[in-house]
Amino acid sequence: MKGLWIKTLLVSLVPVFLLGFVSLAGAGSIRIGGLTDCTGATSDVGKDYALGLVEAWHYVNDTGGINGKKVKYTWFDYGYRIPEALTKYKLLKRMRVLAIEGWGTGDTEALSPTVLKDKLPYVSASFSAHLTDPAKSAYNLFFAPDYSTQARAALTAWYETRWPKHKDYNKRRPRLACVYAFPSPYASSPIKAIKDQAKMLGFEIGPDQDVSLTAIDTKSQIMALKKFAPDVCWHGNTTMTVSATMRDAYALGLGADWLVNFWGFDENLPKMAGEAAEGAMCAAPAYFFGSNKGIMKTVKEYCKKYNPGVPLKNRLKFTVAAWNNVLLLREAMVRADKAGDLSGPGILHKGFETMRGFAIAGGGLGSSPVTYTATDHRPTGLVPVAELKGGKFQIVTTIDVKGRWPKKWKTEWLGW
Known part of the structure; x- marks a missing residue:
């Protein structure tokens, strides 16, 4: 096909x-x-x-x-x-x-x-x-918005809308792990930024997992993630490997939410990952194709x-x-x-x-x-963030990264 x-x-x-x-x-x-x-x-x-x-x-x-x-x-x-x-x-x-x-x-x-x-x-x-x-x-x-700004916004959106509903909220720090193709400039581009944002928000950060852009089996990476037990994972690849990772995570009971880079979160994701993609979040800098x-x-x-x-x-x-x-x-x-x-x-x-x-x-x-x-x-610096719910994409919140962290935006974050 x-x-x-x-x-x-x-x-x-x-x-x-x-x-x-x-x-x-x-x-x-x-x-x-x-x-x-x-x-x-x-x-x-x-x-x-x-x-x-x-x-x-x-x-x-x-x-x-x-x-x-x-x-x-x-x-x-x-x-x-x-x-x-x-x-x-x-x-x-x-x-x-x-x-x-x-x-x-x-x-x-x-x-x-x-x-x-x-x-x-x-x-x-x-x-x-x-x-x-x-x-x-x-x-x-x-x-x-650049990938780093999108990643900061997605993590912030999860932290503010999902983490307060978690059973361990106010009992411990949330845990983040990053999954991406290490050698890929695209996939690795926002990793420094999302980890910086995680530290600002008080996350515990686990070991990264290397998943190639053409991977169809990610079970070994999921088993490694289970040892850290992340609450949320960032996936930096494109839709094919994102869906494969989500399916393996769902089958192996990882139990983490997913944040996804722009090119890994599209109308094919629910078709390819099914229930495993439910609740995934991503920056939405433009309309989805189904919009009227x-x-x-x-x-x-x-x-x-x-x-x-x-x-x-x-x-x-x-x-x-x-x-x-x-x-x-x-x-x-x-x-x-x-x-x-x-x-x-x-x-x-x-x-x-x-x-x-x-x-x-x-x-x-x-x-x-x-x-x-x-x-x-x-x-x-204005980033709408969408989630996949019931097979449909919907905007959850909009994070004004520039407006909320103006000093860092102006003096620290340009170029990375």
Whole structure:
């Protein structure tokens, strides 16, 4: 079934890729590049994001482009291989793209010094906090709270809504353990931050457990966790291994709640993990795909129009994340173009860094208003937190990380 889905996806996307590739010389057009993972270790979530990027750029062109200029979007599947990402980046640069829609943390961080040197805006699906300090990564941007801010918010939400209901509340400290792929820059990105937050809140922190991004059997890690008996576990991987871990934890009676990083908590999770996923929590920086709020009707219409071979029931929240990043980049380019400087530096300084509380699509994609300054590229500190209850996603609370810890936000937390 998974193989069939991949085949359907690639058949639907390849014509779009070729169309963009062969028509780059069109007069009055703007070239945008893309790097995605449709076949690699994170393709379980990357395919949906790739679809969303294509559909969102169609929407941009259908609604006026960049002040009347059409966008030519050309993308490559680099299979979550950093060397391949570097090669494809060089190709996109030779094609003179004005900006790139990127994907993973490992490749985005590896490319960051080059992107800075080339002054090429790079809007990624990686929300790594390492990319938010303009002194080091000025041309790296994204729409959502960074992974570290999301992790701090998720743990705080659990501590304030779940822990007071625990039978041991006021009798002992809550216990946290982290489960993630140690070698993965994505999975390990927020670990330092969530442990720092845990110490601030008075948690006892147990030993980390290494679970690869492609693991389907995690029983040995669960048995190790049982010795520590955590009250809550953080899982930093993508949905496939998150669901496998949850199933093993449920079967072996771990008895802990789960907090999950953004790319491991989606509409497939209840399908794959069943009851084992009940009560899991995650930051929700944008609408889930099933929402009918804002412009979600339009998003779904574009899904059906440009990728009819993928049923709406199989689409995920990552489509919505893609639209947020596309419309964010569009706004930056519109502003830069109006200022007469549609270049990399112009898009950054006269586009992104002029945004103050900017609501992407008027807030119609469920994201928090974003702000970028010359010294801080963290988009927002406002983090809605969702839980899975009865197979449905619902917002439990919203944690204002910046507002609640303003001194630490300003002086300590930038870049990690």
